Amino acid sequence: MDNQKIIFSILLIMFSFLLACNSLSEDFENETEGFMERVEEVTFALDEFSTFEFYNAKFVLIDDKEFLANLNYINFSLDFYDVEQGKLFHRIKIGRGGPEGVDDIQGFWFQNQDSIFIFPRFKLHGSTIVNWDGNFVDKLNPPRIPDIPGGILLNHLSTSSTPTFVLDQKIYFMRYPIDNRFLGEDSFESFGSLDLKKNLFEFYEFEYPSLFYGKKHIMEYYTFSGDFMNDSTFLLSWTISDSVDVYSVNESGVSKIKSFYASIPEFQAPNSNSLFITPEMEKQIKFESFSYGPIKFDPFRNQIHSLLYLPTQYEPGRHRKENPYLVADFLILTYDDKFNHLGTTHFKGGIYDPRVFLVGKKGLFFPRIGQRNQDLKEDEIIFHVFSGTN
Numbered sequence: 143m144d145n146q147k148i149i150f151s152i153l154l155i156m157f158s159f160l161l162a163c164n165s166l167s168e169d170f171e172n173e174t175e176g177f178m179e180r181v182e183e184v185t186f187a188l189d190e191f192s193t194f195e196f197y198n199a200k201f202v203l204i205d206d207k208e209f210l211a212n213l214n215y216i217n218f219s220l221d222f223y224d225v226e227q228g229k230l231f232h233r234i235k236i237g238r239g240g241p242e243g244v245d246d247i248q249g250f251w252f253q254n255q256d257s258i259f260i261f262p263r264f265k266l267h268g269s270t271i272v273n274w275d276g277n278f279v280d281k282l283n284p285p286r287i288p289d290i291p292g293g294i295l296l297n298h299l300s301t302s303s304t305p306t307f308v309l310d311q312k313i314y315f316m317r318y319p320i321d322n323r324f325l326g327e328d329s330f331e332s333f334g335s336l337d338l339k340k341n342l343f344e345f346y347e348f349e350y351p352s353l354f355y356g357k358k359h360i361m362e363y364y365t366f367s368g369d370f371m372n373d374s375t376f377l378l379s380w381t382i383s384d385s386v387d388v389y390s391v392n393e394s395g396v397s398k399i400k401s402f403y404a405s406i407p408e409f410q411a412p413n414s415n416s417l418f419i420t421p422e423m424e425k426q427i428k429f430e431s432f433s434y435g436p437i438k439f440d441p442f443r444n445q446i447h448s449l450l451y452l453p454t455q456y457e458p459g460r461h462r463k464e465n466p467y468l469v470a471d472f473l474i475l476t477y478d479d480k481f482n483h484l485g486t487t488h489f490k491g492g493i494y495d496p497r498v499f500l501v502g503k504k505g506l507f508f509p510r511i512g513q514r515n516q517d518l519k520e521d522e523i524i525f526h527v528f529s530g531t532n
Contacts, residue, residue: 200252
């Protein structure tokens with residue numbers, strides 16, 4: 143097949159996606175509609191050492207009081223904000239380099255005020271533990287891994303959609319392959335644990351959805367998001383799969399126990415199976431395809447929330463410099479803890495950054511920092527809070 147036929151086939155498939163979801167992309171009067179309603183607006187004041195890019199944040203409880211903890215990449219600190227007062231409450235300065243610091247920061251886990259884990263970018267080796275006062279507690283020195291060059295775990299994620307967890311003296315983490323040699327395989331050791339008592343790694347495979355078999359999609363479509371429902375149940379959502387996999391996590395290992403459908407009738411998996419995709423074509427595919435973002439468990443309402451981006455017709459002059467995930471309309475699909483569908487909420491694109499939405503006591507927090515907001519301020523970040531009842 144020559145290049146013209148390949149391009150024509152891709153464009154034809156993209157056009158069919160747009161027709162399928164046309165009714166989903168129609169304008170509606172409010173910023174959202176559907177299952178969840180906006181229940182509150184929360185504003186946090188920012189100082190001269192902060193930005194409104196809360197790319198790795200989570201809510202933590204200290205003496206039953208809720209704080210928003212944000213990993214401040216610019217200031218190399220972990221900042222804690224009082225949710226009720228909307229202002230900075232405490233800041234932990236992270237050591238940079240040396241025997242008690244990290245070279246670069248990517249993620250964190252707040253265990254308690256005595257044990258706060260700081261994870262370096264792309265690696266687990268060299269992670270540090272500090273306390274509430276910022277004092278050094280310990281540095282992780284896990285064993286070398288024989289089948290990895292240099293023996294150091296690479297592509298450890300610890301991001302907003304693929305966080306690292308510390309449960310029962312074990313660190314649970316996710317990772318992506320470092321190259322495309324895994325293509326054509328049925329699975330990859332994407333999930334692992336480090337036993338802090340035994341100082342021992344264990345790796346487990348996530349089985350690829352069948353839509354990957356025999357195809358070579360753009361690399362971004364091989365990614366996933368994950369979250370724990372509880373200490374023994376893990377949720378896994380692939381970027382272009384309409385099902386969520388449920389894994390059991392216990393002392394004997396990690397095993398898949400079921401999958402449940404988490405999509406809409408209009409969903410179609412993108413077809414990017416081509417060896418001749420230019421950067422411009424890749425961006426068009428991302429704009430004009432369905433794809434999934436973070437999956438998160440809400441322990442306060444026992445709900446599962448899955449984010450689905452909707453296709454948007456690609457306009458080169460308008461979209462060339464825009465991130466498709468910041469301007470596309472999206473859905474939040476909500477399920478109960480028995481995997482029953484509770485409802486769907488449609489959000490207009492360009493208002494929020496849905497990639498980093500958070501789960502708190504009050505509901506789902508969406509930062510109002512979308513690319514098309516004209517009133518962003520450097521000294522504050524605004525979250526809109528949404529909630530729906532069972």
